[in-house]
Amino acid sequence: MQWEIVIGLEVHAQLSTSSKIFSGASTAFGAEPNTQACAVDLALPGVLPVLNRGAVERAVRFGLAVGAHIAPRSVFSRKNYFYPDLPKGYQISQFDLPIIGQGSLTIQVPTTTAGQTYKKIVRLTRAHLEEDAGKSLHEDFHGMTGIDLNRAGTPLLEIVSEPDMRSAAEAVSYAKMLHTLVRWIGICDGNMQEGSFRCDANVSVRRPGAELGTRREIKNLNSFRFLQQAIEYEAQWQIDTLENGGTIHQATVLFDSDKGETRAMRSKEDAHDYRYFPDPDLLPLAIDNEWIEQVRNTLPELPLSKQTRYVADLGLSVYDADTLTSSREMADFFEATLNEATNEAKLCANWLMGDVSASLNREDRDITQCPITPQQLGGMLKRISDGTISNSAAKEVFKVLWSEGGNPDTIIETKGLKQMSDVGAMEAMVNEIITANPAQVAEYRSGKEKVFGYFVGLAMKASKGKANPAQMNEILKRKLAG
Amino acid sequence: MSLSINDVYKVARLARLGMTEQEAQTAHAQLLNIFGLIAEMQAVDTTGIAPMPHAQDITQRLRKDVVTEPNQRELFQAAAPQIKNGLYLVPQVIE
Numbered sequence: 001m002q003w004e005i006v007i008g009l010e011v012h013a014q015l016s017t018s019s020k021i022f023s024g025a026s027t028a029f030g031a032e033p034n035t036q037a038c039a040v041d042l043a044l045p046g047v048l049p050v051l052n053r054g055a056v057e058r059a060v061r062f063g064l065a066v067g068a069h070i071a072p073r074s075v076f077s078r079k080n081y082f083y084p085d086l087p088k089g090y091q092i093s094q095f096d097l098p099i100i101g102q103g104s105l106t107i108q109v110p111t112t113t114a115g116q117t118y119k120k121i122v123r124l125t126r127a128h129l130e131e132d133a134g135k136s137l138h139e140d141f142h143g144m145t146g147i148d149l150n151r152a153g154t155p156l157l158e159i160v161s162e163p164d165m166r167s168a169a170e171a172v173s174y175a176k177m178l179h180t181l182v183r184w185i186g187i188c189d190g191n192m193q194e195g196s197f198r199c200d201a202n203v204s205v206r207r208p209g210a211e212l213g214t215r216r217e218i219k220n221l222n223s224f225r226f227l228q229q230a231i232e233y234e235a236q237w238q239i240d241t242l243e244n245g246g247t248i249h250q251a252t253v254l255f256d257s258d259k260g261e262t263r264a265m266r267s268k269e270d271a272h273d274y275r276y277f278p279d280p281d282l283l284p285l286a287i288d289n290e291w292i293e294q295v296r297n298t299l300p301e302l303p304l305s306k307q308t309r310y311v312a313d314l315g316l317s318v319y320d321a322d323t324l325t326s327s328r329e330m331a332d333f334f335e336a337t338l339n340e341a342t343n344e345a346k347l348c349a350n351w352l353m354g355d356v357s358a359s360l361n362r363e364d365r366d367i368t369q370c371p372i373t374p375q376q377l378g379g380m381l382k383r384i385s386d387g388t389i390s391n392s393a394a395k396e397v398f399k400v401l402w403s404e405g406g407n408p409d410t411i412i413e414t415k416g417l418k419q420m421s422d423v424g425a426m427e428a429m430v431n432e433i434i435t436a437n438p439a440q441v442a443e444y445r446s447g448k449e450k451v452f453g454y455f456v457g458l459a460m461k462a463s464k465g466k467a468n469p470a471q472m473n474e475i476l477k478r479k480l481a482g
Numbered sequence: 483m484s485l486s487i488n489d490v491y492k493v494a495r496l497a498r499l500g501m502t503e504q505e506a507q508t509a510h511a512q513l514l515n516i517f518g519l520i521a522e523m524q525a526v527d528t529t530g531i532a533p534m535p536h537a538q539d540i541t542q543r544l545r546k547d548v549v550t551e552p553n554q555r556e557l558f559q560a561a562a563p564q565i566k567n568g569l570y571l572v573p574q575v576i577e
Contacts, residue, residue, distance in 0.1 A: 017547045024550030033568035034559070038551035042558055054547025075535040082498055084572040097535070136575060146569030273496055278535040286541035 003242075004208045005235045006215075007171045007201055008163035011178055012156045013188040014132065014196040015058045021131050021155035022049030022092065029194050037134070037149035043087035048281055051076075055155035058187035059099045059129050060287060060295045062157060065185050065302055066124055068103030070292055076129075076282040079274045084147050085134035093158075095276040098128035099285065105161075105181070106304050107173040108322045115319045122174050123162040130156050157187070163202065163212065168231040172224050175199055177303075184303055184328045192222050199227050204248070205238045213238070214248040218255055218262055230255035234262045306331055314338075314345035323353055329367045333374050340378020344385045351381060355398055372401045380408035387468065393417040420466040423475070429462045430472075430479045444480055455480065485513055 020027055023040035040047045063070045077095040103124040108117040134149035159178065165171045179197055182188035190197050199221040204213035218234055221227045233255075238248055253262040303325040310321035324334045330352070337348045356377065360370060380397050383389045389397065389412055400411045412418055420426060433455060434441055444451040459472050490510045494501045501509065555568065564571040 019547055019549045019551075024545070024548065026549045026551070032555075034555045034570070035553040035568070036551075037558070038554070039558070044558070050545045051542050052547050053544035056544060073541070080496070084570075084575055137569065138574070141566060141569075141571055141574075143574050144564070144566075144571040145574050146566065147572055148569055275496065280536065283536050283538065283540055283542040 002208060003205045003235075003239050005166055005168075005231075006163045006204045006206060006212060007165040007168075007231060008215075009161045009165070009171060009174060010200040010202070011159045011161075011175065012132075012198045012200075013062075013159060013178075013182045013190075015055050015155040015157055015187055016189050017052055017054040017058070017155055019052060019054075020153035021052050021055045021129065023153055025153065027154050029191075031150055033146075033148040034150060037152060041087070041149055041153040043089075049092060049279075051282065051285065052155060055129060056099070056285065056287070057291075057295060058155075059127065059157055060292060061185050061187050061299065062127060062159070062182065063100040063103065064292070064296050064299055065181055066100075066103030066105055066127075068124060068127070069101035070287055071097060071099050071101060072287055072289075073097070074099040074128075074285045074287075076279045076285070077276045078279045079130075079276055081274060083133065083136075084145060085136045085149070085152065087134070087149065087152065091131060091133060092279055092282070093130035093276075094128035097284075098126045099287070100124075100127035102126065105174065105177055107170070107177045108307075108318060109167075109170050109173045115317070117319055117322060119318075120164075120170060120173075122164045122170075125160040125162050127157055127159045130158055132156050157182075163204075163215075168228045168235070171201060171231055172228050175224060175227055180303060180326055185299060195222060198222050201227060201231055201234075203231055203234045203238070205235055205242065213242075214250050216248065216251045216253050216262075216264075218253050219265075221255060226255055226257050229257070229260055230262055233260060237262065300328065303328075303331070310345070316345055316349055320346075320349045320353065324349060327367065333367050333370070336374030337378040337381070340375055341381035341385060344381055347381050347385060348378070351377065351398075355395070359402060371403075371405065372398075376401050376405070376408060383408060383412060387421060388412065388419060389417050390419050390466075390469065392465070393419065416464075416466075418466060419468045420463050421468050421471060423471070426459075426463065426467055426472055426475050427479070429459060429467075430475050433458050433462065434479060441480065445482060452476070452480070485510065485517055 015021075017027060019025060020041065023038050025038040025041055026036045028036065040049060060070055062068075074094060075097040076092050078090040079093045079095070080090040082089055105122050105124060107120050107122060109120055110117050132151050132154040134147055134152040137146040137148065140146075161174065165174055179190050179192075182197070183190040188196055192198075201218045201221060202215045203218060204215035206213040216234060216238070218230045221230055234253065241248060251264045253264050255262050306325045307318070307321040310316045310324060311318055316324070323330075325331050334348060334352055337352065338345055341348055356367075356370065356372070360366065380389075380394060380401065383397075384391060384394050393412070396415060396417055397408055397411050400406065400415070401408065437455075437458070440451050440454060444455070455476050456473065459476060460467060460469070463472070487506060487510050490506050490513065491501070494506070494509075559565045559568075559570070562570050
């Protein structure tokens with residue numbers, strides 16, 4: 001009998017504000033320890049939190065982007081637990097009245113067939129604002145732990161999904177789409193190495209149609225690869241456990257990326273008794289319609305809308321549309337290229353996803369660091385489209401544009417890459433070839449059609465590779481037929 | 483709503499408070515009084531009244547997203563029992 005894997009994700013996206021959520025200390029990454037931890041972050045006596053408008057606005061942007069209800073009134077609560085990197089003894093979070101209610105995210109999940117995807121809608125339960133804790137450093141202090149509170153008070157948006165995902169691939173697609181979206185709308189830099197985007201995965205297994213199984217939560221997955229590996233390992237472990245007659249106990253587990261396995265954390269029985277209550281230091285947060293509409297007016301066109309438009313209006317495949325909207329920069333590049341090479345969406349898509357991406361990957365750059373501008377690329381593609389150059393000549397032009405820059409038309413001119421389309425000249429070449437190779441002509445005319453390739457080779461050589469291949473083939477066929 | 487002596491010990495443990503049996507008994511009695519007060523309030527008919535998360539019916543003022551706090555590490559760390567390389571040192575907490 002089959003098992004069904006059920007996954008829900010909690011993502012912590014660090015909001016890209018300059019200052020912290022409740023204090024005026026800087027959030028810049030990589031500063032000397034504790035140089036960005038002010039009296040509020042340290043919980044010194046007598047301080048009070050004051051909420052950062054920029055953090056609220058980013059949460060609203062997100063809510064609008066996932067079609068969620070924005071709470072006109074939300075409340076901050078204290079989540080109580082003791083840990084040295086949490087100076088107040090509680091984290092300010094939101095509990096029963098979060099800022100963002102139910103929404104949804106449409107994802108494209110790759111299938112085992114390359115280039116094929118299927119669409120799925122994942123429901124979002126909620127998203128709420130909270131502060132991050134500091135960092136504990138456990139090495140090199142002779143039995144002591146070092147505490148850096150620079151990160152304490154950094155604004156986070158915790159985005160909680162429904163348990164709607166049924167495979168590691170779906171979970172990864174969802175996480176990637178969310179990652180694209182938060183960068184797209186400019187609320188989070190998405191830097192996973194620096195911890196700006198962290199995933200917790202709730203995983204359970206069940207027989208199809210049965211009640212949800214007991215879940216275990218995998219904490220702090222900071223790469224898509226680890227997310228995939230951790231879910232696959234955990235689901236298999238749960239299936240094996242159940243098939244061997246065991247039971248699953250609710251637990252928090254960590255993923256050991258070196259061993260590729262999940263491991264339960266030793267947990268105290270009271271670990272999850274957080275005794276939430278409304279924070280008396282903070283008043284309810286009110287967001288009026290006017291503010292929501294202001295934010296809505298600054299939202300860019302969203303990836304899903306672009307994808308739909310690319311497929312419906314430009315005739316691209318869902319896979320192409322999905323790839324081209326993997327970041328806002330990529331989509332902008334594509335549209336600017338298409339602006340030059342009008343009506344050549346497929347050609348633009350092929351070059352962007354092909355030669356451009358491959359060259360970027362080779363040099364470990366992203367699209368914002370592309371040495372070729374969309375105007376240059378589009379200018380070149382325009383010349384493929386109007387028949388001035390062949391695809392192989394375009395590759396030459398591309399190489400020059402990449403390494404030296406310049407104007408595509410000038411490069412075509414100086415490198416002599418123009419395709420020959422002078423029919424008279426091509427016919428003359430073919431006549432010469434036929435005269436010079438009577439034996440092969442006779443062979444071809446007696447039915448050995450394989451010899452045709454030989455003539456194509458000679459013709460392309462005679463034209464120094466510049467002949468328009470389709471035109472040349474047509475002339476060859478006509479002349480050889482006699 | 484009633485509160486057992488075990489509840490008192492549990493809450494004390496969560497709050498990292500060490501309590502003697504005598505102290506727990508005293509706290510238990512005091513907390514039961516508070517629970518009594520709550521029970522009295524629960525008896526009031528609050529149908530149709532939205533719960534207030536704060537005693538004052540006003541909303542949060544927001545600050546601009548600007549950095550206003552300078553680095554005062556030396557000042558703050560002057561009060562710390564132990565520091566090293568800019569870090570606060572605490573007894574090891576790793577499990």
